[in-house]
Amino acid sequence: MKEQPARSAPLLFTLLAVPPLAWLLLLFAAPLAVIWGYSFGENRTLIDIAITGSWANYARALKPLYLAILLKSLLFAGITTAICFIVGLPVALSIAFAGPRARLALLVAIMLPFWTNLLIRTYALMAILRTEGQINSLAGALWGTVAVPLGAGPFEPLPLINNNFAVLVGLVYVHLPFMVLPLYAALDRLDRSLIEASLDLGAGHLATLWRVVVPLALPGIVSGIIITFIPALGAYLAPDLLGGTNSQMIANIIERQFRSANDWPFGAALSFLLMYLTFIALAVQALAQRRSAAREAQG
Amino acid sequence: MKGDAIICFDGVTKRYGKVLAVDNVSLEVREGEFFALLGPSGCGKTTLLRMLAGFEVPSEGRILIDGQDVTAVPPNRRPVNMVFQNYAVFPHMSVADNVGYGLKVDGVGAAERAARVAEALALVKLDNFGDRRPDQLSGGQRQRVALARALVKRPRVLLLDEPLSALDAKLREAMRTELCQLQAKVGITFVMVTHDQDEALALADRCAVMQRGLLQQVASPSDLYEFPASRFVADFIGSVNLLEGRLVVDEPDHAEIAVAGIAEPLFLDHGVTGAAGTSLWVALRPEKIELHKYDPASPAPPHPGDAPPGRNVVAGTIRHVAYLGSESLYEVELGDGQRLKALRSNLTRWDQEDFALGEAVWLAWHACSPAVLLT
Numbered sequence: 001m002k003e004q005p006a007r008s009a010p011l012l013f014t015l016l017a018v019p020p021l022a023w024l025l026l027l028f029a030a031p032l033a034v035i036w037g038y039s040f041g042e043n044r045t046l047i048d049i050a051i052t053g054s055w056a057n058y059a060r061a062l063k064p065l066y067l068a069i070l071l072k073s074l075l076f077a078g079i080t081t082a083i084c085f086i087v088g089l090p091v092a093l094s095i096a097f098a099g100p101r102a103r104l105a106l107l108v109a110i111m112l113p114f115w116t117n118l119l120i121r122t123y124a125l126m127a128i129l130r131t132e133g134q135i136n137s138l139a140g141a142l143w144g145t146v147a148v149p150l151g152a153g154p155f156e157p158l159p160l161i162n163n164n165f166a167v168l169v170g171l172v173y174v175h176l177p178f179m180v181l182p183l184y185a186a187l188d189r190l191d192r193s194l195i196e197a198s199l200d201l202g203a204g205h206l207a208t209l210w211r212v213v214v215p216l217a218l219p220g221i222v223s224g225i226i227i228t229f230i231p232a233l234g235a236y237l238a239p240d241l242l243g244g245t246n247s248q249m250i251a252n253i254i255e256r257q258f259r260s261a262n263d264w265p266f267g268a269a270l271s272f273l274l275m276y277l278t279f280i281a282l283a284v285q286a287l288a289q290r291r292s293a294a295r296e297a298q299g
Numbered sequence: 300m301k302g303d304a305i306i307c308f309d310g311v312t313k314r315y316g317k318v319l320a321v322d323n324v325s326l327e328v329r330e331g332e333f334f335a336l337l338g339p340s341g342c343g344k345t346t347l348l349r350m351l352a353g354f355e356v357p358s359e360g361r362i363l364i365d366g367q368d369v370t371a372v373p374p375n376r377r378p379v380n381m382v383f384q385n386y387a388v389f390p391h392m393s394v395a396d397n398v399g400y401g402l403k404v405d406g407v408g409a410a411e412r413a414a415r416v417a418e419a420l421a422l423v424k425l426d427n428f429g430d431r432r433p434d435q436l437s438g439g440q441r442q443r444v445a446l447a448r449a450l451v452k453r454p455r456v457l458l459l460d461e462p463l464s465a466l467d468a469k470l471r472e473a474m475r476t477e478l479c480q481l482q483a484k485v486g487i488t489f490v491m492v493t494h495d496q497d498e499a500l501a502l503a504d505r506c507a508v509m510q511r512g513l514l515q516q517v518a519s520p521s522d523l524y525e526f527p528a529s530r531f532v533a534d535f536i537g538s539v540n541l542l543e544g545r546l547v548v549d550e551p552d553h554a555e556i557a558v559a560g561i562a563e564p565l566f567l568d569h570g571v572t573g574a575a576g577t578s579l580w581v582a583l584r585p586e587k588i589e590l591h592k593y594d595p596a597s598p599a600p601p602h603p604g605d606a607p608p609g610r611n612v613v614a615g616t617i618r619h620v621a622y623l624g625s626e627s628l629y630e631v632e633l634g635d636g637q638r639l640k641a642l643r644s645n646l647t648r649w650d651q652e653d654f655a656l657g658e659a660v661w662l663a664w665h666a667c668s669p670a671v672l673l674t
Contacts, residue, residue, distance in 0.1 A: 197387035201401030
């Protein structure tokens with residue numbers, strides 16, 4: 001039924017499809033192809049790159065120095081995803097089970113950060129976390145009124161910024177909506193009578209969550225995890241602005257190749273290494289989805 | 300003990316904001332009976348059932364099960380189990396896992412669980428279906444899974460929310476009989492919600508009729524039908540001719556009610572409590588009205604059994620005939636234009652043409668047939 005308009009007016013359909021296709025080819029596929037080509041090239045002069053078909057850039061990217069950063073990025077993205085899931089599931093549950101008006105307000109609250117520039121939000125986090133920031137001054141004031149009279153020493157500002165902790169705070173803050181929204185969508189689709197049936201049959205709320213809600217929301221959970229993990233893996237601003245000297249993630253290394261190091265071929269190889277990982281993650285999801293779809297279609 | 304009250308609603312009221320869904324309902328359900336909550340949609344019957352299951356908390360009043368106040372007890376700790384309208388079979392579990400779910404969360408061991416699941420599946424005639432997945436089952440089979448899943452817990456009360464509404468007509472009839480047999484076999488109290496009066500009359504030992512949150516009448520199906528308490532109940536259960544009238548004679552052994560459009564007052568073979576002149580309603584079921592040929596040569600009306608000559612009889616013209624197979628429904632227009640419905644069984648295969656459209660007929664009924672309604 002959906003193909004009907006395309007079939008009845010093929011010319012119009014083609015005409016409508018051309019501009020976006022051209023856009024994608026010109027501004028997405030072509031630059032990507034160029035960068036992919038660079039990843040097999042080497043610098044000749046300062047601005048001239050020869051595509052030699054060598055794997056040298058990939059070999060260099062897999063050296064322990066860079067591999068360690070890649071693994072660390074994977075670890076950070078993994079921790080971020082895990083925290084987002086643990087925090088996001090109750091949030092998504094409470095939105096899905098809120099009344100219609102409260103639900104709208106909560107959804108807007110979740111999406112509100114998207115309407116503010118990421119750079120500005122990250123700077124705001126810097127302001128909050130820095131040594132003289134809001135958290136430290138509040139903690140200092142509390143320390144001064146409670147601990148000092150009890151004989152404690154002067155307040156030592158908490159090390160909240162320029163370290164891995166700050167990077168994780170930033171990553172979780174930025175990526176939480178990416179987890180909450182697909183989880184909410186999955187939970188919203190869930191047939192409420194299944195939850196009631198579980199309660200009716202004697203299961204408590206936790207057992208119902210574990211045995212009924214989570215298994216049935218699994219496709220949403222998987223997309224939430226992937227949609228959070230992929231951008232977190234390539235995060236640039238949080239480690240750059242909030243991290244210390246050893247909180248660099250792979251995106252910061254890539255950026256350095258393209259700018260200060262002016263080594264585009266190596267930067268391209270690092271970028272595509274990240275892309276391959278992303279593709280693998282997506283392939284795993286597609287496979288899982290096809291398997292669950294096949295199971296559903298058995299009837 | 301069978302016959303004792305097992306469920307007691309004590310002045311239960313449920314409000315949603317300003318909307319009164321259930322209005323001060325007090326009701327007892329007896330142990331071992333098949334009880335139906337009957338009413339049009341939005342009458343509060345489902346809310347009442349959901350409060351019994353524990354999904355809704357009454358705004359006022361108490362609910363007792365076995366004499367214990369369960370008003371604040373969560374659904375997972377109540378001795379009742381529910382068969383949901385859409386069955387709510389867990390789609391990610393096999394039939395056996397569905398049925399065994401309630402036992403598993405109760406910590407029943409695997410061996411006992413398997414035995415009880417097999418027993419429950421046999422009870423609903425789904426032996427050998429344990430390994431199937433819900434999407435491989437028909438609607439009727441899914442309902443049986445839902446029944447087995449609830450019964451395996453051996454609840455004190457089984458709750459059924461519109462149990463037959465999603466089945467097609469033939470299956471519905473078969474399932475009616477089966478539900479009755481099942482209830483007799485397990486001996487558990489059944490409480491069913493339905494908007495379908497046929498379903499309630501056919502299945503239930505007793506019915507509660509509700510309207511706009513209020514309990515209208517609680518009675519056996521035959522009492523509801525033959526002795527309705529109000530115009531609403533008379534009209535809701537089955538088909539009825541409702542005539543507005545005025546009490547003119549009220550003696551202990553008979554009463555007479557004047558009805559506009561019928562020359563002689565209606566004659567009843569029992570007294571009515573009320574002063575002469577009281578206005579009231581008479582409910583006359585279509586199948587209790589006899590049709591007789593109108594003979595212009597001898598206009599003397601047929602003798603209507605136990606009423607004095609000339610009473611409980613009125614002339615009219617057939618304006619509509621609905622042939623229903625087993626019976627035919629005639630709409631007869633009286634002299635003043637009002638219409639009465641009369642139902643006649645098609646006892647033989649060739650007399651259906653006997654009373655034709657446009658034909659003049661006598662309508663007659665026995666003195667015991669009309670039900671007098673004060674509200």
